[in-house]
Amino acid sequence: MKIDALITAGGKGSRIKEIGTEKPMIDLLGRPIIDYVIDALKESSHIKDVYISVSPNTPLTKQHLKNKDVIIIDTSGEEYCVDLNYSMSQMKTEEVFICPADMPLLSSSGIDFVIEGYYNSGVHSYSVAAPYSLLVSLGISPTYSLPVNGVKSVFCGVSVLDRLDMLSMKSLSEGYVLTENIELIININTITELKIAEEVLTSSKRSSSGN
Numbered sequence: 001m002k003i004d005a006l007i008t009a010g011g012k013g014s015r016i017k018e019i020g021t022e023k024p025m026i027d028l029l030g031r032p033i034i035d036y037v038i039d040a041l042k043e044s045s046h047i048k049d050v051y052i053s054v055s056p057n058t059p060l061t062k063q064h065l066k067n068k069d070v071i072i073i074d075t076s077g078e079e080y081c082v083d084l085n086y087s088m089s090q091m092k093t094e095e096v097f098i099c100p101a102d103m104p105l106l107s108s109s110g111i112d113f114v115i116e117g118y119y120n121s122g123v124h125s126y127s128v129a130a131p132y133s134l135l136v137s138l139g140i141s142p143t144y145s146l147p148v149n150g151v152k153s154v155f156c157g158v159s160v161l162d163r164l165d166m167l168s169m170k171s172l173s174e175g176y177v178l179t180e181n182i183e184l185i186i187n188i189n190t191i192t193e194l195k196i197a198e199e200v201l202t203s204s205k206r207s208s209s210g211n
Contacts, residue, residue: 002048003115003160004093005041007070008084009034009101010055010077024061024101026188029201033188034061036104038068043108046115047097053087061101088163100157102188104197110183118160123175125166128158130185131178139192148176156185 009024021027024034034052041047050070054062055077065072073090075083088096097115099106118126132145132152142154165172179185188194 002046002093003095003097004049004051004091005044005047005097005099005111006073006087006091007034007037007041007050007052007099007101008080008087008157009061010053010058010075010083011080011100012057012077022058022060023188024058025064026102026194028104028188028194028197032061032064033104033197034064034101037099037101037106038070040106040108040111041097041099042069044111044115045108046112048093049091051087051091052101053083055083085167088167091163094162094164095160096163098157098159098161100187103156103158103184103186104188105183105186105200106158107183110181113181114158114177114184115160117177118175121175122173124162124170124172126160126175126177127155128184129153129155129176129178131180134180135185138196140190140196148178151178153178154185156187158184 025032038050041050051073052065052070053073053075055075057077062072073087075086114128129148132142132154135142135154145152145154182200186193186197188197
């Protein structure tokens with residue numbers, strides 16, 4: 001069974017304004033970072049349609065997406081939870097995979113891993129987290145942390161949830177996966193994280209060309 005995916009791309013991106021463009025449109029090796037996310041979702045064996053929420057904060061992103069095979073959802077860009085609920089109301093499948101536009105290392109295998117974990121968990125909301133210590137070791141300075149299975153952790157914005165239960169305002173049972181898979185834990189919020197993504201993708205390209 002395939003489920004819809006939502007890329008959230010309507011935020012203000014205030015932590016990386018020095019780049020001088022909307023966060024989803026940040027250039028990474030000649031491409032906007034949102035394009036990497038779209039490609040990964042399109043290649044996933046579990047994804048049906050790709051929806052992308054935009055807002056008045058991201059007009060360039062909306063324009064860029066008009067030539068993509070995605071469904072655009074216009075939101076206010078003022079409050080994440082309100083915009084998320086509206087986006088959920090526009091989608092079709094019972095469950096939805098959610099991720100932000102700032103995760104260019106996301107892969108189809110990583111997406112499939114999370115979705116399969118959701119179905120195996122038996123919960124209604126399943127989120128991805130990374131160990132705080134791992135992010136710090138990579139040179140990243142997380143702005144918050146929460147305990148997951150007794151480990152100081154940081155949530156990455158990737159999740160699968162029951163859309164219908166969410167919209168009905170039911171209390172959702174929650175589950176988590178704590179992972180060190182770099183594809184699932186790097187958000188582009190700073191120049192440091194952008195450089196990490198560049199290094200990972202460049203190394204991956206070298207490995208592919210060497211095969």
